[in-house]
Amino acid sequence: MKTFSSPAIVLRRIDYGDYDLILTLFTMERGKIAAIAKSAKKSTKRFGGILEIFSVLDVVCSSGRGGNLVILQEADLINCLADIRTDFNKTAYASYWSEIVNVWAENDAKQERLYRLLYYVLEQIDSGHVSAEILSILFQMRFASIAGICPNLVRCSMCQLAVDSIREEHISFDFQKGGVVCRKCTGNSGNRLSLSKGTIKQLLWVDSGDLKKAGKIRFTSLALEGGLNFLEAFVTYNLGKEMQSLKILRQIRKK
Ligand SMILES: [Zn+2]
Structure with a gap:
Protein backbone atom coordinates (compact mmCIF):
# COMPACT_ATOMS: atom_id res chain seq x y z
CA MET A 1 0.00 0.00 0.00
CA LYS A 2 1.26 3.43 -0.94
CA THR A 3 0.04 6.50 0.89
CA PHE A 4 0.09 10.10 -0.17
CA SER A 5 -1.21 13.37 1.24
CA SER A 6 -2.43 16.49 -0.50
CA PRO A 7 -4.76 19.44 -0.27
CA ALA A 8 -7.94 18.51 -2.14
CA ILE A 9 -11.28 20.00 -3.23
CA VAL A 10 -14.37 17.78 -3.16
CA LEU A 11 -15.85 17.88 -6.68
CA ARG A 12 -18.50 15.19 -6.23
CA ARG A 13 -19.77 12.86 -3.58
CA ILE A 14 -22.02 9.88 -4.10
CA ASP A 15 -23.42 7.33 -1.72
CA TYR A 16 -21.94 3.89 -2.01
CA GLY A 17 -23.96 1.27 -0.23
CA ASP A 18 -25.26 1.99 3.23
CA TYR A 19 -22.02 3.05 4.85
CA ASP A 20 -19.56 4.47 2.37
CA LEU A 21 -19.08 7.48 0.12
CA ILE A 22 -17.25 7.74 -3.15
CA LEU A 23 -15.63 11.12 -3.57
CA THR A 24 -14.20 12.73 -6.67
CA LEU A 25 -11.33 14.80 -5.32
CA PHE A 26 -9.33 17.39 -7.18
CA THR A 27 -6.00 17.19 -5.39
CA MET A 28 -3.08 19.56 -5.71
CA GLU A 29 -0.53 16.74 -5.83
CA ARG A 30 -2.21 14.18 -8.07
CA GLY A 31 -4.98 15.97 -9.92
CA LYS A 32 -8.35 14.25 -10.07
CA ILE A 33 -8.84 11.03 -8.15
CA ALA A 34 -11.79 8.93 -7.03
CA ALA A 35 -11.54 7.84 -3.42
CA ILE A 36 -13.73 5.71 -1.22
CA ALA A 37 -14.46 7.01 2.27
CA LYS A 38 -15.33 3.91 4.23
CA SER A 39 -17.96 4.18 6.94
CA ALA A 40 -18.28 7.92 6.27
CA LYS A 41 -22.06 7.62 6.29
CA LYS A 42 -22.32 5.18 9.15
CA SER A 43 -20.27 7.14 11.61
CA THR A 44 -19.93 10.92 11.60
CA LYS A 45 -17.04 10.45 14.00
CA ARG A 46 -15.00 8.82 11.26
CA PHE A 47 -14.60 12.03 9.23
CA GLY A 48 -16.44 14.52 11.40
CA GLY A 49 -18.97 15.36 8.71
CA ILE A 50 -16.48 17.41 6.69
CA LEU A 51 -16.71 15.51 3.40
CA GLU A 52 -19.06 18.04 1.83
CA ILE A 53 -19.07 19.10 -1.79
CA PHE A 54 -16.73 22.10 -2.43
CA SER A 55 -14.97 21.60 0.91
CA VAL A 56 -11.22 22.06 0.82
CA LEU A 57 -9.44 19.34 2.75
CA ASP A 58 -6.05 18.01 3.63
CA VAL A 59 -6.34 14.34 2.75
CA VAL A 60 -4.27 11.25 3.36
CA CYS A 61 -5.06 8.45 0.94
CA SER A 62 -3.71 5.00 0.24
CA SER A 63 -3.86 3.04 -2.96
CA GLY A 64 -3.46 -0.66 -3.62
CA ARG A 65 -1.11 -2.22 -6.12
CA GLY A 66 -3.24 -1.60 -9.18
CA GLY A 67 -3.71 1.97 -8.05
CA ASN A 68 -7.37 1.81 -9.06
CA LEU A 69 -9.04 2.00 -5.72
CA VAL A 70 -7.91 4.88 -3.59
CA ILE A 71 -8.97 4.78 0.04
CA LEU A 72 -9.41 7.96 2.01
CA GLN A 73 -7.64 7.38 5.31
CA GLU A 74 -7.73 10.80 6.95
CA ALA A 75 -9.20 14.20 6.18
CA ASP A 76 -8.72 17.58 7.87
CA LEU A 77 -10.70 20.64 6.99
CA ILE A 78 -8.75 23.51 5.42
CA ASN A 79 -11.75 25.61 4.39
CA CYS A 80 -15.39 24.54 4.55
CA LEU A 81 -16.70 27.28 2.17
CA ALA A 82 -20.11 26.80 3.75
ZN1 LIG B 1 -10.00 38.17 -42.08
Missing part, protein backbone atom coordinates in the same frame (compact mmCIF):
# COMPACT_ATOMS: atom_id res chain seq x y z
CA ASP A 83 -21.75 29.85 2.13
CA ILE A 84 -21.53 28.24 -1.30
CA ARG A 85 -23.81 25.43 -0.19
CA THR A 86 -26.46 27.67 1.34
CA ASP A 87 -26.85 30.06 -1.61
CA PHE A 88 -28.58 28.82 -4.76
CA ASN A 89 -26.70 31.09 -7.13
CA LYS A 90 -23.30 30.33 -5.60
CA THR A 91 -23.99 26.59 -5.66
CA ALA A 92 -24.93 26.78 -9.34
CA TYR A 93 -21.72 28.56 -10.38
CA ALA A 94 -19.48 26.40 -8.18
CA SER A 95 -21.13 23.27 -9.61
CA TYR A 96 -20.49 24.48 -13.14
CA TRP A 97 -16.77 25.15 -12.50
CA SER A 98 -16.42 21.81 -10.72
CA GLU A 99 -18.07 19.99 -13.61
CA ILE A 100 -15.70 21.63 -16.09
CA VAL A 101 -12.73 20.41 -14.03
CA ASN A 102 -14.28 16.98 -13.61
CA VAL A 103 -14.97 16.57 -17.34
CA TRP A 104 -11.63 17.92 -18.52
CA ALA A 105 -9.10 16.64 -15.98
CA GLU A 106 -7.59 13.20 -16.42
CA ASN A 107 -7.26 10.89 -13.45
CA ASP A 108 -4.00 11.05 -11.59
CA ALA A 109 -2.47 13.89 -13.60
CA LYS A 110 -1.20 16.83 -11.57
CA GLN A 111 -2.76 20.19 -12.53
CA GLU A 112 -1.48 22.63 -9.96
CA ARG A 113 -2.44 25.83 -11.81
CA LEU A 114 -5.98 24.60 -12.30
CA TYR A 115 -6.16 23.55 -8.65
CA ARG A 116 -5.12 27.05 -7.55
CA LEU A 117 -7.56 28.67 -9.97
CA LEU A 118 -10.50 26.57 -8.78
CA TYR A 119 -9.59 27.20 -5.14
CA TYR A 120 -9.36 30.93 -5.79
CA VAL A 121 -12.79 31.26 -7.44
CA LEU A 122 -14.45 29.04 -4.82
CA GLU A 123 -12.93 31.05 -2.00
CA GLN A 124 -13.99 34.33 -3.61
CA ILE A 125 -17.56 33.29 -4.40
CA ASP A 126 -17.90 32.00 -0.84
CA SER A 127 -16.75 35.32 0.61
CA GLY A 128 -18.98 37.34 -1.72
CA HIS A 129 -16.28 39.95 -2.42
CA VAL A 130 -16.41 39.47 -6.20
CA SER A 131 -19.57 38.81 -8.18
CA ALA A 132 -20.24 35.25 -9.33
CA GLU A 133 -20.53 36.38 -12.97
CA ILE A 134 -17.11 38.03 -13.02
CA LEU A 135 -15.56 35.02 -11.29
CA SER A 136 -17.13 32.76 -13.90
CA ILE A 137 -15.59 34.81 -16.73
CA LEU A 138 -12.26 34.76 -14.94
CA PHE A 139 -12.44 31.01 -14.34
CA GLN A 140 -13.39 30.13 -17.90
CA MET A 141 -10.77 32.40 -19.54
CA ARG A 142 -8.01 31.04 -17.31
CA PHE A 143 -9.25 27.48 -17.68
CA ALA A 144 -9.11 27.84 -21.48
CA SER A 145 -5.50 28.94 -21.33
CA ILE A 146 -4.49 26.13 -18.92
CA ALA A 147 -6.30 23.59 -21.13
CA GLY A 148 -4.53 24.91 -24.23
CA ILE A 149 -7.73 26.03 -25.94
CA CYS A 150 -7.29 29.78 -25.43
CA PRO A 151 -9.66 31.63 -27.81
CA ASN A 152 -7.97 33.90 -30.32
CA LEU A 153 -9.49 37.34 -29.71
CA VAL A 154 -6.60 39.40 -31.06
CA ARG A 155 -6.65 39.01 -34.84
CA CYS A 156 -8.72 37.47 -37.60
CA SER A 157 -8.06 33.73 -37.62
CA MET A 158 -7.82 33.76 -41.41
CA CYS A 159 -6.23 36.96 -42.76
CA GLN A 160 -4.55 37.94 -39.45
CA LEU A 161 -6.05 41.45 -39.51
CA ALA A 162 -5.80 42.87 -35.96
CA VAL A 163 -9.12 43.26 -34.11
CA ASP A 164 -8.31 46.95 -33.54
CA SER A 165 -8.19 47.43 -37.31
CA ILE A 166 -11.54 45.74 -37.92
CA ARG A 167 -14.11 48.47 -38.45
CA GLU A 168 -17.30 46.70 -37.42
CA GLU A 169 -18.39 46.95 -33.78
CA HIS A 170 -19.46 43.27 -33.73
CA ILE A 171 -17.08 40.55 -34.81
CA SER A 172 -17.85 36.90 -35.52
CA PHE A 173 -16.25 34.19 -33.46
CA ASP A 174 -15.78 30.91 -35.30
CA PHE A 175 -15.86 27.93 -32.92
CA GLN A 176 -14.18 25.56 -35.34
CA LYS A 177 -11.28 27.92 -35.88
CA GLY A 178 -11.18 28.87 -32.20
CA GLY A 179 -10.97 32.58 -32.97
CA VAL A 180 -12.51 35.74 -34.34
CA VAL A 181 -13.00 36.17 -38.09
CA CYS A 182 -13.34 39.52 -39.88
CA ARG A 183 -16.32 40.22 -42.12
CA LYS A 184 -14.32 39.84 -45.32
CA CYS A 185 -13.24 36.33 -44.35
CA THR A 186 -16.61 35.25 -42.96
CA GLY A 187 -18.32 32.79 -45.28
CA ASN A 188 -21.82 31.47 -44.77
CA SER A 189 -20.77 28.24 -43.15
CA GLY A 190 -19.54 27.50 -39.67
CA ASN A 191 -20.63 27.57 -36.08
CA ARG A 192 -20.43 31.23 -35.09
CA LEU A 193 -21.41 33.78 -32.50
CA SER A 194 -21.09 37.55 -32.56
CA LEU A 195 -18.94 39.39 -30.01
CA SER A 196 -18.80 43.13 -29.42
CA LYS A 197 -15.42 44.83 -29.35
CA GLY A 198 -16.16 45.99 -25.80
CA THR A 199 -16.69 42.40 -24.65
CA ILE A 200 -13.51 41.26 -26.41
CA LYS A 201 -11.50 43.98 -24.71
CA GLN A 202 -12.77 43.03 -21.27
CA LEU A 203 -12.16 39.33 -21.82
CA LEU A 204 -8.55 40.11 -22.75
CA TRP A 205 -8.10 42.23 -19.61
CA VAL A 206 -9.33 39.37 -17.45
CA ASP A 207 -6.83 37.08 -19.09
CA SER A 208 -3.82 39.22 -18.27
CA GLY A 209 -2.19 40.05 -14.95
CA ASP A 210 -2.65 38.29 -11.64
CA LEU A 211 -5.83 36.69 -10.38
CA LYS A 212 -6.54 39.28 -7.72
CA LYS A 213 -6.36 42.21 -10.11
CA ALA A 214 -8.42 40.39 -12.74
CA GLY A 215 -11.17 39.82 -10.18
CA LYS A 216 -11.49 43.57 -9.65
CA ILE A 217 -12.22 44.49 -13.28
CA ARG A 218 -15.57 46.18 -13.67
CA PHE A 219 -17.69 44.95 -16.55
CA THR A 220 -20.56 46.78 -18.18
CA SER A 221 -23.69 44.62 -17.90
CA LEU A 222 -23.71 44.10 -21.68
CA ALA A 223 -20.09 42.95 -21.74
CA LEU A 224 -20.80 40.68 -18.77
CA GLU A 225 -23.74 39.04 -20.49
CA GLY A 226 -21.93 38.79 -23.83
CA GLY A 227 -18.82 37.37 -22.15
CA LEU A 228 -20.72 34.72 -20.20
CA ASN A 229 -22.75 33.64 -23.24
CA PHE A 230 -19.66 33.39 -25.34
CA LEU A 231 -17.48 31.54 -22.81
CA GLU A 232 -20.17 29.04 -21.86
CA ALA A 233 -20.73 28.20 -25.54
CA PHE A 234 -16.97 28.10 -26.13
CA VAL A 235 -16.18 25.79 -23.19
CA THR A 236 -19.12 23.50 -24.05
CA TYR A 237 -17.95 23.30 -27.67
CA ASN A 238 -14.39 22.43 -26.65
CA LEU A 239 -15.30 19.90 -23.99
CA GLY A 240 -17.75 18.29 -26.42
CA LYS A 241 -20.31 17.82 -23.69
CA GLU A 242 -23.56 19.50 -22.63
CA MET A 243 -23.06 19.99 -18.93
CA GLN A 244 -25.99 19.40 -16.61
CA SER A 245 -24.79 22.11 -14.24
CA LEU A 246 -24.82 24.68 -17.06
CA LYS A 247 -28.50 23.96 -17.79
CA ILE A 248 -29.32 24.57 -14.13
CA LEU A 249 -27.18 27.71 -14.03
CA ARG A 250 -28.98 29.16 -17.05
CA GLN A 251 -32.39 28.42 -15.53
CA ILE A 252 -31.43 30.21 -12.32
CA ARG A 253 -30.09 33.20 -14.24
CA LYS A 254 -33.35 33.65 -16.14
CA LYS A 255 -35.29 34.15 -12.91
Whole structure:
Protein backbone atom coordinates (compact mmCIF):
# COMPACT_ATOMS: atom_id res chain seq x y z
CA MET A 1 0.00 0.00 0.00
CA LYS A 2 1.26 3.43 -0.94
CA THR A 3 0.04 6.50 0.89
CA PHE A 4 0.09 10.10 -0.17
CA SER A 5 -1.21 13.37 1.24
CA SER A 6 -2.43 16.49 -0.50
CA PRO A 7 -4.76 19.44 -0.27
CA ALA A 8 -7.94 18.51 -2.14
CA ILE A 9 -11.28 20.00 -3.23
CA VAL A 10 -14.37 17.78 -3.16
CA LEU A 11 -15.85 17.88 -6.68
CA ARG A 12 -18.50 15.19 -6.23
CA ARG A 13 -19.77 12.86 -3.58
CA ILE A 14 -22.02 9.88 -4.10
CA ASP A 15 -23.42 7.33 -1.72
CA TYR A 16 -21.94 3.89 -2.01
CA GLY A 17 -23.96 1.27 -0.23
CA ASP A 18 -25.26 1.99 3.23
CA TYR A 19 -22.02 3.05 4.85
CA ASP A 20 -19.56 4.47 2.37
CA LEU A 21 -19.08 7.48 0.12
CA ILE A 22 -17.25 7.74 -3.15
CA LEU A 23 -15.63 11.12 -3.57
CA THR A 24 -14.20 12.73 -6.67
CA LEU A 25 -11.33 14.80 -5.32
CA PHE A 26 -9.33 17.39 -7.18
CA THR A 27 -6.00 17.19 -5.39
CA MET A 28 -3.08 19.56 -5.71
CA GLU A 29 -0.53 16.74 -5.83
CA ARG A 30 -2.21 14.18 -8.07
CA GLY A 31 -4.98 15.97 -9.92
CA LYS A 32 -8.35 14.25 -10.07
CA ILE A 33 -8.84 11.03 -8.15
CA ALA A 34 -11.79 8.93 -7.03
CA ALA A 35 -11.54 7.84 -3.42
CA ILE A 36 -13.73 5.71 -1.22
CA ALA A 37 -14.46 7.01 2.27
CA LYS A 38 -15.33 3.91 4.23
CA SER A 39 -17.96 4.18 6.94
CA ALA A 40 -18.28 7.92 6.27
CA LYS A 41 -22.06 7.62 6.29
CA LYS A 42 -22.32 5.18 9.15
CA SER A 43 -20.27 7.14 11.61
CA THR A 44 -19.93 10.92 11.60
CA LYS A 45 -17.04 10.45 14.00
CA ARG A 46 -15.00 8.82 11.26
CA PHE A 47 -14.60 12.03 9.23
CA GLY A 48 -16.44 14.52 11.40
CA GLY A 49 -18.97 15.36 8.71
CA ILE A 50 -16.48 17.41 6.69
CA LEU A 51 -16.71 15.51 3.40
CA GLU A 52 -19.06 18.04 1.83
CA ILE A 53 -19.07 19.10 -1.79
CA PHE A 54 -16.73 22.10 -2.43
CA SER A 55 -14.97 21.60 0.91
CA VAL A 56 -11.22 22.06 0.82
CA LEU A 57 -9.44 19.34 2.75
CA ASP A 58 -6.05 18.01 3.63
CA VAL A 59 -6.34 14.34 2.75
CA VAL A 60 -4.27 11.25 3.36
CA CYS A 61 -5.06 8.45 0.94
CA SER A 62 -3.71 5.00 0.24
CA SER A 63 -3.86 3.04 -2.96
CA GLY A 64 -3.46 -0.66 -3.62
CA ARG A 65 -1.11 -2.22 -6.12
CA GLY A 66 -3.24 -1.60 -9.18
CA GLY A 67 -3.71 1.97 -8.05
CA ASN A 68 -7.37 1.81 -9.06
CA LEU A 69 -9.04 2.00 -5.72
CA VAL A 70 -7.91 4.88 -3.59
CA ILE A 71 -8.97 4.78 0.04
CA LEU A 72 -9.41 7.96 2.01
CA GLN A 73 -7.64 7.38 5.31
CA GLU A 74 -7.73 10.80 6.95
CA ALA A 75 -9.20 14.20 6.18
CA ASP A 76 -8.72 17.58 7.87
CA LEU A 77 -10.70 20.64 6.99
CA ILE A 78 -8.75 23.51 5.42
CA ASN A 79 -11.75 25.61 4.39
CA CYS A 80 -15.39 24.54 4.55
CA LEU A 81 -16.70 27.28 2.17
CA ALA A 82 -20.11 26.80 3.75
CA ASP A 83 -21.75 29.85 2.13
CA ILE A 84 -21.53 28.24 -1.30
CA ARG A 85 -23.81 25.43 -0.19
CA THR A 86 -26.46 27.67 1.34
CA ASP A 87 -26.85 30.06 -1.61
CA PHE A 88 -28.58 28.82 -4.76
CA ASN A 89 -26.70 31.09 -7.13
CA LYS A 90 -23.30 30.33 -5.60
CA THR A 91 -23.99 26.59 -5.66
CA ALA A 92 -24.93 26.78 -9.34
CA TYR A 93 -21.72 28.56 -10.38
CA ALA A 94 -19.48 26.40 -8.18
CA SER A 95 -21.13 23.27 -9.61
CA TYR A 96 -20.49 24.48 -13.14
CA TRP A 97 -16.77 25.15 -12.50
CA SER A 98 -16.42 21.81 -10.72
CA GLU A 99 -18.07 19.99 -13.61
CA ILE A 100 -15.70 21.63 -16.09
CA VAL A 101 -12.73 20.41 -14.03
CA ASN A 102 -14.28 16.98 -13.61
CA VAL A 103 -14.97 16.57 -17.34
CA TRP A 104 -11.63 17.92 -18.52
CA ALA A 105 -9.10 16.64 -15.98
CA GLU A 106 -7.59 13.20 -16.42
CA ASN A 107 -7.26 10.89 -13.45
CA ASP A 108 -4.00 11.05 -11.59
CA ALA A 109 -2.47 13.89 -13.60
CA LYS A 110 -1.20 16.83 -11.57
CA GLN A 111 -2.76 20.19 -12.53
CA GLU A 112 -1.48 22.63 -9.96
CA ARG A 113 -2.44 25.83 -11.81
CA LEU A 114 -5.98 24.60 -12.30
CA TYR A 115 -6.16 23.55 -8.65
CA ARG A 116 -5.12 27.05 -7.55
CA LEU A 117 -7.56 28.67 -9.97
CA LEU A 118 -10.50 26.57 -8.78
CA TYR A 119 -9.59 27.20 -5.14
CA TYR A 120 -9.36 30.93 -5.79
CA VAL A 121 -12.79 31.26 -7.44
CA LEU A 122 -14.45 29.04 -4.82
CA GLU A 123 -12.93 31.05 -2.00
CA GLN A 124 -13.99 34.33 -3.61
CA ILE A 125 -17.56 33.29 -4.40
CA ASP A 126 -17.90 32.00 -0.84
CA SER A 127 -16.75 35.32 0.61
CA GLY A 128 -18.98 37.34 -1.72
CA HIS A 129 -16.28 39.95 -2.42
CA VAL A 130 -16.41 39.47 -6.20
CA SER A 131 -19.57 38.81 -8.18
CA ALA A 132 -20.24 35.25 -9.33
CA GLU A 133 -20.53 36.38 -12.97
CA ILE A 134 -17.11 38.03 -13.02
CA LEU A 135 -15.56 35.02 -11.29
CA SER A 136 -17.13 32.76 -13.90
CA ILE A 137 -15.59 34.81 -16.73
CA LEU A 138 -12.26 34.76 -14.94
CA PHE A 139 -12.44 31.01 -14.34
CA GLN A 140 -13.39 30.13 -17.90
CA MET A 141 -10.77 32.40 -19.54
CA ARG A 142 -8.01 31.04 -17.31
CA PHE A 143 -9.25 27.48 -17.68
CA ALA A 144 -9.11 27.84 -21.48
CA SER A 145 -5.50 28.94 -21.33
CA ILE A 146 -4.49 26.13 -18.92
CA ALA A 147 -6.30 23.59 -21.13
CA GLY A 148 -4.53 24.91 -24.23
CA ILE A 149 -7.73 26.03 -25.94
CA CYS A 150 -7.29 29.78 -25.43
CA PRO A 151 -9.66 31.63 -27.81
CA ASN A 152 -7.97 33.90 -30.32
CA LEU A 153 -9.49 37.34 -29.71
CA VAL A 154 -6.60 39.40 -31.06
CA ARG A 155 -6.65 39.01 -34.84
CA CYS A 156 -8.72 37.47 -37.60
CA SER A 157 -8.06 33.73 -37.62
CA MET A 158 -7.82 33.76 -41.41
CA CYS A 159 -6.23 36.96 -42.76
CA GLN A 160 -4.55 37.94 -39.45
CA LEU A 161 -6.05 41.45 -39.51
CA ALA A 162 -5.80 42.87 -35.96
CA VAL A 163 -9.12 43.26 -34.11
CA ASP A 164 -8.31 46.95 -33.54
CA SER A 165 -8.19 47.43 -37.31
CA ILE A 166 -11.54 45.74 -37.92
CA ARG A 167 -14.11 48.47 -38.45
CA GLU A 168 -17.30 46.70 -37.42
CA GLU A 169 -18.39 46.95 -33.78
CA HIS A 170 -19.46 43.27 -33.73
CA ILE A 171 -17.08 40.55 -34.81
CA SER A 172 -17.85 36.90 -35.52
CA PHE A 173 -16.25 34.19 -33.46
CA ASP A 174 -15.78 30.91 -35.30
CA PHE A 175 -15.86 27.93 -32.92
CA GLN A 176 -14.18 25.56 -35.34
CA LYS A 177 -11.28 27.92 -35.88
CA GLY A 178 -11.18 28.87 -32.20
CA GLY A 179 -10.97 32.58 -32.97
CA VAL A 180 -12.51 35.74 -34.34
CA VAL A 181 -13.00 36.17 -38.09
CA CYS A 182 -13.34 39.52 -39.88
CA ARG A 183 -16.32 40.22 -42.12
CA LYS A 184 -14.32 39.84 -45.32
CA CYS A 185 -13.24 36.33 -44.35
CA THR A 186 -16.61 35.25 -42.96
CA GLY A 187 -18.32 32.79 -45.28
CA ASN A 188 -21.82 31.47 -44.77
CA SER A 189 -20.77 28.24 -43.15
CA GLY A 190 -19.54 27.50 -39.67
CA ASN A 191 -20.63 27.57 -36.08
CA ARG A 192 -20.43 31.23 -35.09
CA LEU A 193 -21.41 33.78 -32.50
CA SER A 194 -21.09 37.55 -32.56
CA LEU A 195 -18.94 39.39 -30.01
CA SER A 196 -18.80 43.13 -29.42
CA LYS A 197 -15.42 44.83 -29.35
CA GLY A 198 -16.16 45.99 -25.80
CA THR A 199 -16.69 42.40 -24.65
CA ILE A 200 -13.51 41.26 -26.41
CA LYS A 201 -11.50 43.98 -24.71
CA GLN A 202 -12.77 43.03 -21.27
CA LEU A 203 -12.16 39.33 -21.82
CA LEU A 204 -8.55 40.11 -22.75
CA TRP A 205 -8.10 42.23 -19.61
CA VAL A 206 -9.33 39.37 -17.45
CA ASP A 207 -6.83 37.08 -19.09
CA SER A 208 -3.82 39.22 -18.27
CA GLY A 209 -2.19 40.05 -14.95
CA ASP A 210 -2.65 38.29 -11.64
CA LEU A 211 -5.83 36.69 -10.38
CA LYS A 212 -6.54 39.28 -7.72
CA LYS A 213 -6.36 42.21 -10.11
CA ALA A 214 -8.42 40.39 -12.74
CA GLY A 215 -11.17 39.82 -10.18
CA LYS A 216 -11.49 43.57 -9.65
CA ILE A 217 -12.22 44.49 -13.28
CA ARG A 218 -15.57 46.18 -13.67
CA PHE A 219 -17.69 44.95 -16.55
CA THR A 220 -20.56 46.78 -18.18
CA SER A 221 -23.69 44.62 -17.90
CA LEU A 222 -23.71 44.10 -21.68
CA ALA A 223 -20.09 42.95 -21.74
CA LEU A 224 -20.80 40.68 -18.77
CA GLU A 225 -23.74 39.04 -20.49
CA GLY A 226 -21.93 38.79 -23.83
CA GLY A 227 -18.82 37.37 -22.15
CA LEU A 228 -20.72 34.72 -20.20
CA ASN A 229 -22.75 33.64 -23.24
CA PHE A 230 -19.66 33.39 -25.34
CA LEU A 231 -17.48 31.54 -22.81
CA GLU A 232 -20.17 29.04 -21.86
CA ALA A 233 -20.73 28.20 -25.54
CA PHE A 234 -16.97 28.10 -26.13
CA VAL A 235 -16.18 25.79 -23.19
CA THR A 236 -19.12 23.50 -24.05
CA TYR A 237 -17.95 23.30 -27.67
CA ASN A 238 -14.39 22.43 -26.65
CA LEU A 239 -15.30 19.90 -23.99
CA GLY A 240 -17.75 18.29 -26.42
CA LYS A 241 -20.31 17.82 -23.69
CA GLU A 242 -23.56 19.50 -22.63
CA MET A 243 -23.06 19.99 -18.93
CA GLN A 244 -25.99 19.40 -16.61
CA SER A 245 -24.79 22.11 -14.24
CA LEU A 246 -24.82 24.68 -17.06
CA LYS A 247 -28.50 23.96 -17.79
CA ILE A 248 -29.32 24.57 -14.13
CA LEU A 249 -27.18 27.71 -14.03
CA ARG A 250 -28.98 29.16 -17.05
CA GLN A 251 -32.39 28.42 -15.53
CA ILE A 252 -31.43 30.21 -12.32
CA ARG A 253 -30.09 33.20 -14.24
CA LYS A 254 -33.35 33.65 -16.14
CA LYS A 255 -35.29 34.15 -12.91
ZN1 LIG B 1 -10.00 38.17 -42.08
